[in-house]
Amino acid sequence: MIHVRTRLTADFTVISNALAQRRGSAVTVGVAAYIASLPDGIPVTIPALCKHFSEGEILISRALRELEEAGFLERRRERTPTGHVRTRTYFYDVPGGDPDTEPDPDPDPDGPPEPPKPCGPRRLGAAAVAPASARREETVAAPAPAGAEATIPLADADPRAVAVLTALRRVDPRLILSGQETARLAPAVARWLAAGLLPTHITDHLTARLPDRFLTRPVGILAYRLKETPLPVPARSAEPAARPMAVPLRNCDGCDRAFRSPEPGRCRGCRTGGRLRAAG
Numbered sequence: 001m002i003h004v005r006t007r008l009t010a011d012f013t014v015i016s017n018a019l020a021q022r023r024g025s026a027v028t029v030g031v032a033a034y035i036a037s038l039p040d041g042i043p044v045t046i047p048a049l050c051k052h053f054s055e056g057e058i059l060i061s062r063a064l065r066e067l068e069e070a071g072f073l074e075r076r077r078e079r080t081p082t083g084h085v086r087t088r089t090y091f092y093d094v095p096g097g098d099p100d101t102e103p104d105p106d107p108d109p110d111g112p113p114e115p116p117k118p119c120g121p122r123r124l125g126a127a128a129v130a131p132a133s134a135r136r137e138e139t140v141a142a143p144a145p146a147g148a149e150a151t152i153p154l155a156d157a158d159p160r161a162v163a164v165l166t167a168l169r170r171v172d173p174r175l176i177l178s179g180q181e182t183a184r185l186a187p188a189v190a191r192w193l194a195a196g197l198l199p200t201h202i203t204d205h206l207t208a209r210l211p212d213r214f215l216t217r218p219v220g221i222l223a224y225r226l227k228e229t230p231l232p233v234p235a236r237s238a239e240p241a242a243r244p245m246a247v248p249l250r251n252c253d254g255c256d257r258a259f260r261s262p263e264p265g266r267c268r269g270c271r272t273g274g275r276l277r278a279a280g
Contacts, residue, residue: 013037016094019072027055028063032072035091044089046215061216071095154179157186164189164199165222171207174218181219188226195232 013036022029034052035044042048049060067073074090154162165182168175177185192202206222214221247260254270 014093018094022070025059025063025066027053027059028066031060031063032067032091035073036093044091057215058217065217152183152187154183154186157183158190158193160193160199161186161189164193164202167199168203168206168222171203172210174210174214175207175222177219177222181217185219185222185226188223188229191229192226195230197230 013033015033015036019032019036020029022032031049031053034049038044046057046060046064049064050057053060064073068075072092072095074092076088076090077085078088079085162182165177165185168177189202193199206225210218210221247262249258250261250264251258252267252270253264254266257267257269259267
């Protein structure tokens with residue numbers, strides 16, 4: 001191969017070799033190159049990327065996930081001045097770079113321009129460059145990154161939790177989880193089981209009212225529904241509450257009528273009638 005170089009002075013993007021020569025999916029490198037070429041403020045949601053590329057939502061979602069795991073992409077939950085929580089996407093030219101917060105000194109107008117700093121992240125999905133009166137925030141619809149809980153090997157996961165997760169596809173065929181996804185969700189399911197919930201209860205909770213269409217892998221929805229552990233079932237009392245003793249039935253010695261009394265004798269009618277006759 002022989003390069004035919006052309007010096008570009010406008011409409012070009014600088015990409016590190018670590019990204020351009022990254023082994024793996026070509027879709028991931030292509031999505032990264034496209035995002036790197038966008039100006040700040042352009043939404044990079046999965047639907048927006050699908051409008052540009054011919055690949056479907058699954059491949060685009062997988063590419064974003066791989067870029068996030070490699071450190072080129074970061075999603076942050078930020079609170080706006082109005083109190084709303086937004087997910088904002090940052091794109092790093094070099095993984096692990098810090099935002100450039102220090103202002104540059106006054107450059108020499110007659111000197112050569114300095115090359116761009118590759119370590120600063122590009123903030124995407126924010127307000128587009130416009131006058132202050134016309135600025136507005138765009139919400140990135142891609143899901144937030146999973147919690148900081150460490151993923152255990154699948155072999156060390158609770159077998160009961162793994163059985164619950166692998167059986168979800170019987171209820172909804174779309175809920176097919178990989179081994180890594182199952183290992184990620186297994187600790188949360190194990191906590192639900194330890195709280196006293198039955199596997200059928202957990203299955204009903206995870207499969208109820210699912211969306212008609214998944215924009216990403218279903219593991220994100222399942223992880224969100226397992227985020228909070230329910231309260232444990234209260235322990236039962238060791239001694240059951242004493243039931244009141246029923247007064248036995250007896251036959252009246254006077255009229256042989258059945259009545260309740262702790263001791264044998266006459267019923268109330270016979271006792272009352274006897275006193276009335278004695279008084280007369």
